[in-house]
Amino acid sequence: MTSGQGTDCxxxxxxxxTAESSVVYQDDLVLAFLDIxxxxxxxxxxxxxxxxxxxADLDEELGAHLFRTAHRIARGLRAGPLPCEGVNLLLADGAVAFQEVFHxxxxxxxxxxxxxxxxxxxxxxxxxxxxDLMAGRIRDALTAEHGESRA
Incomplete structure (x- = not known):
C-alpha cells in the first residue's frame, strides 16, 4: 500500500x-521530520x-536506505547547533516493543x-x-528463511 491511499495512518x-510536520530531510524514498x-x-x-x-513488511533495500538516511542525519546532529554528545537510533517493531504508530x-x-x-x-x-543454543536457533531460522547462514 502506498502512502495516503485508504489508510488511517x-x-x-x-x-x-495532508498533516503538518517539520521536515528535516526528504527524498523519493523517505521523509525525516521532528517528533511531536x-x-x-x-x-x-x-x-x-x-x-x-x-x-517484516519493509523491503530490505528500502530499510537500508532508511538507516543510511538516519546515519547521515545523526552526523548532521553531532555537527549542528543543537546539544548533541551522542545519538540513539531506535526502531520499535510491534506493540510489545513500544511501537505506537504502525508505519x-x-x-x-x-x-x-x-x-x-x-x-x-x-x-x-x-x-x-x-x-550458543539461542544463536543456533536464530541461525536455523535465518537459513530456513533465506537459504543461507553466515556464521
Missing part, C-alpha cells in the same frame, strides 16, 4: 502532505514514503549527558551454553 498523512513528543530537542523520525506497518519509523535521538533519558531493563548474563 498519521505518518502516511504526513508523507502525503520528543525525548530530547532535535529528536526526529525517519519514515519510508511507502506504508509498511512493521519491519515503520526510525527514531534519531540526540543525546547529552544530562538529558534525563534512560533505558532500563532487568539484565542478566546467561551461561555461554544458553547463548
Amino acid at each position: 498519521a505518518f502516511c498523512d504526513i508523507v502525503a502532505g 513528543l520528543p525525548f530530547t530537542p532535535g529528536h526526529l523520525l525517519v519514515v519510508p514514503r511507502e506504508h509498511a506497518p512493521g519491519l 515503520v519509523h526510525l527514531h534519531v535521538i540526540p543525546r547529552t549527558v544530562r538529558d534525563g533519558v534512560r533505558l532500563h531493563a532487568n539484565r542478566r548474563q546467561p551461561h555461554r551454553a544458553t547463548l
Whole structure:
C-alpha cells in the first residue's frame, strides 16, 4: 500500500502532505521530520514514503536506505547547533516493543549527558551454553528463511 491511499495512518498523512510536520530531510524514498513528543530537542523520525506497518513488511533495500538516511542525519546532529554528545537510533517493531504508530519509523535521538533519558531493563548474563543454543536457533531460522547462514 502506498502512502495516503485508504489508510488511517498519521505518518502516511504526513508523507502525503495532508498533516503538518517539520521536515528535516526528504527524498523519493523517505521523509525525516521532528517528533511531536520528543525525548530530547532535535529528536526526529525517519519514515519510508511507502506504508509498511512493521519491519517484516519493509523491503530490505528500502530499510537500508532508511538507516543510511538516519546515519547521515545523526552526523548532521553531532555537527549542528543543537546539544548533541551522542545519538540513539531506535526502531520499535510491534506493540510489545513500544511501537505506537504502525508505519515503520526510525527514531534519531540526540543525546547529552544530562538529558534525563534512560533505558532500563532487568539484565542478566546467561551461561555461554544458553547463548550458543539461542544463536543456533536464530541461525536455523535465518537459513530456513533465506537459504543461507553466515556464521
